[in-house]
Amino acid sequence: MFHRHNEGAERMRQRKEAEDQAPRLSDSCPTLQTLRLQLRFRRGETRIEDSAHVKIVVVARAPAMFFVPCADKECREGGHDITSMVMDGLRRKQTTVTGEDACHGTLGSAQSRCSGSLEFVATATYG
Numbered sequence: 001m002f003h004r005h006n007e008g009a010e011r012m013r014q015r016k017e018a019e020d021q022a023p024r025l026s027d028s029c030p031t032l033q034t035l036r037l038q039l040r041f042r043r044g045e046t047r048i049e050d051s052a053h054v055k056i057v058v059v060a061r062a063p064a065m066f067f068v069p070c071a072d073k074e075c076r077e078g079g080h081d082i083t084s085m086v087m088d089g090l091r092r093k094q095t096t097v098t099g100e101d102a103c104h105g106t107l108g109s110a111q112s113r114c115s116g117s118l119e120f121v122a123t124a125t126y127g
């Protein structure tokens, strides 16, 4: 059975489970010391200026998994999994990893496609 009202909670639970099962960042990239992610969202060509924020990753206990929810609260099944882009850069010991990811969610009952996208800059230091 599909219970629509449980959808969000169920997704959050699945994500939490995936994070718990993911390898630790400190195992995947032992020399990594600090990591910070600067995130900025766009809708189409428009920057959502007040959406910009910085996330400090706690390297010692963070999972090697980077999922950023869509900036739009109306968005269903959206969000940005930037794990492979970030991890590729970290394995190559890049101090700056930049990338962009388009959201593939849908908006509201009209099922129109979310035009949100995420730009990120990961800044890392290594031991």
Ligand SMILES: [Zn+2]
Pocket (backbone or CB within 6 Å): 070, 071, 072, 075, 076, 078, 079, 103, 104, 105, 106, 114, 115, 116
């Ligand atoms: Zn979205």
